[in-house]
Amino acid sequence: MEIVFVLVYIPLCFIAGTIAKLKGRSDIGFFFLALGLSPLVGILAALVSESDIEHVEARQISLQRQKRCLSCAELVKFHANVCKYCGNTLSPPVLPASAWGSSTKKTT
């Protein structure tokens, strides 16, 4: 019985936490909700909970998957040159010097 608990119950609780985290909610909170009540309850609660849009957007920006258009404030892909919402020309992303490789010439 304990092996079923470890192999099925706990991973289902992690799934509830993961769903909640993807929606910008507390993964630990939903994990323990699922652990305490039932994984089914935890997963359903995570699925029906509203997304924390600000948290999800901040995460996308911090991971450099998206950036905010300065003209219309919508999120667009990080490497986009033109905003798909307003057509504003976006500044190219500032990459660290290491991202350009070693082929760049050094100016002295």
Ligand SMILES: [Zn+2]
């Ligand atoms: Zn825009």
